[in-house]
Every structure is written in structure tokens, then in C-alpha cells.
Amino acid sequence: MKYQSFLIKYAEIGIKGKNRHIFEEALVRQIKHALKPCEGNFAVHRTYGRVFVECLSDYDYSEVTEALSRVFGISGICPIVETPVVPIEELRKAAADFMKEEYPEREATFKVHARRLNKEYPLDSMKVNEELGEAVLDACPNLTVDVHKPEIMLHVEIREKIYIYSTIIPGPGGLPVGVGGKAMLLLSGGIDSPVAGYMIAKRGVKLDAVYFNAPPYTSERALQKVVDLASQVAAYTGPIWLHNINFTEIQLYIYEKCPHDELTIIMRRFMMRIAERLAKESECLALITGESIGQVASQTMTALGVTNEVCTLPVFRPLIGFDKEEIVKVSKKIGTFETSILPYEDCCTIFVAKHPVTKPRLDVIKRHEKNLDEKIDEMVERAIATDEIMIVGKDETRIVKQRDGELQI
Numbered sequence: 001m002k003y004q005s006f007l008i009k010y011a012e013i014g015i016k017g018k019n020r021h022i023f024e025e026a027l028v029r030q031i032k033h034a035l036k037p038c039e040g041n042f043a044v045h046r047t048y049g050r051v052f053v054e055c056l057s058d059y060d061y062s063e064v065t066e067a068l069s070r071v072f073g074i075s076g077i078c079p080i081v082e083t084p085v086v087p088i089e090e091l092r093k094a095a096a097d098f099m100k101e102e103y104p105e106r107e108a109t110f111k112v113h114a115r116r117l118n119k120e121y122p123l124d125s126m127k128v129n130e131e132l133g134e135a136v137l138d139a140c141p142n143l144t145v146d147v148h149k150p151e152i153m154l155h156v157e158i159r160e161k162i163y164i165y166s167t168i169i170p171g172p173g174g175l176p177v178g179v180g181g182k183a184m185l186l187l188s189g190g191i192d193s194p195v196a197g198y199m200i201a202k203r204g205v206k207l208d209a210v211y212f213n214a215p216p217y218t219s220e221r222a223l224q225k226v227v228d229l230a231s232q233v234a235a236y237t238g239p240i241w242l243h244n245i246n247f248t249e250i251q252l253y254i255y256e257k258c259p260h261d262e263l264t265i266i267m268r269r270f271m272m273r274i275a276e277r278l279a280k281e282s283e284c285l286a287l288i289t290g291e292s293i294g295q296v297a298s299q300t301m302t303a304l305g306v307t308n309e310v311c312t313l314p315v316f317r318p319l320i321g322f323d324k325e326e327i328v329k330v331s332k333k334i335g336t337f338e339t340s341i342l343p344y345e346d347c348c349t350i351f352v353a354k355h356p357v358t359k360p361r362l363d364v365i366k367r368h369e370k371n372l373d374e375k376i377d378e379m380v381e382r383a384i385a386t387d388e389i390m391i392v393g394k395d396e397t398r399i400v401k402q403r404d405g406e407l408q409i
């Protein structure tokens with residue numbers, strides 16, 4: 001079947017009134033971005049409070065529907081056949097042909113739902129329903145009418161053209177990326193943080209990300225794994241600015257100066273401090289982590305409280321009440337799982353203590369952090385100044401700042 005366009009459905013809760021156009025413009029922008037790599041020409045526009053993707057050339061149906069099904073804000077994608085505003089006899093034929101092609105064999109019940117928005121059309125929607133129901137019954141012996149619980153619907157909208165559709169491909173829901181501002185994701189190579197980023201982005205938040213790298217204790221492959229994860233998340237969010245921070249010096253210094261059972265917690269406090277600095281510099285309004293209560297020693301409520309103490313920005317932890325199984329389920333759905341389980345070492349796993357504290361005391365931790373006073377400030381400044389920045393998209397990654405260079409976009 002050759003569909004000429006796609007009607008994009010979106011949830012309207014919370015977007016009525018004066019914010020609606022902001023939402024719709026962001027949705028159009030994100031759809032255009034998602035379609036860029038697809039074969040073919042498309043026009044994306046808003047008409048009468050609806051968003052349409054018009055196909056101006058040949059295109060690959062599954063490529064386009066897959067791209068659209070990753071755009072947050074879309075709740076459904078309806079492939080449409082269009083006709084000019086034709087008399088009912090011709091519309092009967094168009095509807096019957098459509099259903100014959102759409103459901104050549106499937107035995108099912110159906111119902112027609114016509115909407116006459118163009119009041120010049122001579123028949124009202126009830127009458128159109130009757131006419132088209134009859135035409136489909138005549139043409140498709142495998143279909144029967146059930147107006148109460150139909151298995152399939154035939155939607156017909158009479159506007160400046162007539163739009164016919166039946167299939168609704170589910171979208172990811174949420175809000176279009178960008179309407180909610182920007183946040184900084186602490187992205188490690190694990191299962192959790194990509195899922196956390198996905199969940200916050202789904203609420204309309206654009207993502208930047210930071211990875212704390214510990215070469216030579218961690219390899220190039222560990223970095224590549226994080227870049228790959230960012231790229232998989234970027235398939236939903238659009239390009240992500242990824243900061244690659246060299247954390248080795250800080251980690252070794254903590255290792256040298258602080259009690260080993262407190263390493264993880266102190267290290268995490270420095271990660272948060274640095275992430276917050278980067279966040280503020282790039283106008284991010286919050287931090288995001290993949291933490292979940294009790295998952296590991298550094299994620300008991302006490303430990304989370306001690307980590308959180310260094311932050312002034314809100315820290316979003318969307319997985320806080322999730323079991324690992326639930327997180328894995330989302331990571332499989334969004335396509336990050338297989339990359340996340342690759343066995344490359346993470347900076348935290350290398351410096352981890354045998355028996356990390358599960359109930360760190362803030363006053364004790366602060367006292368031990370004093371052991372770092374001599375050099376830690378300059379180390380933090382150096383780590384931030386020598387960050388490497390990449391723009392990671394779904395299909396390409398571009399380094400825009402080398403460790404010893406200036407930002408070059």
C-alpha cells in the first residue's frame with residue numbers, strides 16, 4: 001500500500017492553552033530531525049491542531065515508521081491514504097479498496113469512524129459511517145461490523161482533503177525533547193545510566209552527558225562502549241554532547257589519602273561536583289544518575305544522602321524505585337542492553353574496596369576529604385579544563401574539543 005502521509009497523534013494532557021504551540025513546534029522539529037537520515041523527501045507541518053508528515057517522494061515504510069516511533073511526544077503514527085473531497089460514491093470505493101488492501105485475509109470485526117470537519121460536505125458523519133460500513137461489508141467478506149467492540153477501525157476525516165487510515169503504530173509517548181530544558185547525565189558503561197537518561201529525555205529534557213574515564217586503568221574500548229551507549233540513546237534524543245573527563249589523577253589521589261572503605265563514596269562526591277560544574281557551564285538545570293536504592297553499597301539511602309550533599313542542582317534518579325529486572329527490561333526495549341553488558345572495565349570497579357561503607361557518616365567523610373586539601377582543587381580544575389567533548393549522534397560522532405584544545409564547532 002502506498003501511504004501518502006502519516007498523521008501524528010500526541011497526548012494532549014498538559015499542553016492545552018498557550019503552551020500548545022511550543023509543544024507542537026518542538027514536536028515538528030524533532031520529527032524533522034528523526035527523518036533526516038531516511039531515504040526520501042518529507043514535509044512536516046501542523047494543520048488544524050494536528051501534525052502531519054507528508055511524503056513527497058518514494059520512501060521506505062519501515063525506515064520511516066521506525067524513525068518516527070523513536071520521537072518522544074508521539075503517541076501514535078497513522079499511515080494515511082488521501083483522496084480529494086469526492087462524492088460519496090467515489091469515497092465508498094476508496095474506503096472499500098483501502099480496507100481490502102489493508103486486511104486482505106484477516107477475519108475481524110470493524111467499525112467506521114468518520115469525522116466531517118469540512119461542513120460543506122453534503123453528508124453528515126453518521127450518514128458517511130453508514131455508507132462506508134456498507135461499502136466495506138460488500139467488498140470484504142472477511143470483515144463484519146461490530147459497533148461496540150470492533151477489532152479494527154476505519155477512520156475517515158473529511159477536511160480540505162479526505163484522510164483514510166486504520167493502523168495506529170504506537171509511539172514512545174512523553175514530551176518532545178527540548179520543551180523541558182537540558183540536564184547533565186552521568187553516563188557510565190553500565191546498564192542503568194543509559195536507561196535513566198532515556199527516561200528523563202522522554203519527559204522532554206535534552207541531554208548532555210559526562211563520563212569519568214580512568215586511563216590507563218580503563219581502556220579505549222571502555223570509552224568506545226560509553227560513546228556507543230550515548231549514540232543509542234541519541235537515536236531517541238537527538239545528538240548528545242558527551243564530556244570525557246580524565247579522572248585518573250583524582251582517583252589515585254583519593255586512593256592514596258583516604259580510607260579505602262570510603263573510596264567509592266568520596267569518588268562519587270567528586271564526580272557529582274565536577275558534573276555539576278559542567279552542568280552549570282552548559283546551562284543544564286539538573287543532574288541525572290542511574291542510581292537505585294540498595295543496588296550497591298554506594299546506593300543505600302545513607303550513601304545517596306552523603307553523595308547528594310555536594311550538589312545544589314536537583315539530582316534526578318528516575319530508577320530509584322526500580323529493581324534490576326525492570327531496568328534490564330527497559331534497556332532491552334531501547335536497545336542499549338547488549339552494549340551495556342560488554343565486559344570492559346569501568347573506573348569504579350577498578351578502585352572499589354572489598355568492604356565499602358554502607359552507612360557513611362557525613363562528618364567523617366568530610367573530615368577525610370580534608371586529607372585531599374593540598375592538591376584536590378587544582379586537580380579538579382585540570383580535569384575540567386582538559387575535558388574532551390564529543391557530539392554523539394545516532395550515526396556519527398564528532399570531537400569538538402580535544403583535551404588540550406579549544407572548543408571548535
Ligand code: ATP
Pocket residue numbers: 185186187188189190191192193194210211212213271288289290291295296298299346347348
Ligand atoms: P550503571 O549501570 O549505570 O553503571 P551502576 O549500577 O554500575 O550503574 P554505580 O557504579 O554505583 O552503579 O554508579 C551509579 C551511577 O553513577 C551510575 O548510574 C552513573 O549515573 C554514575 N556513574 C558511575 N560511574 C560513572 C562514570 N565512570 N562516569 C559517569 N557516571 C558514572
Ligand code: MG
Pocket residue numbers: 188189190346348
Ligand atoms: Mg557503573
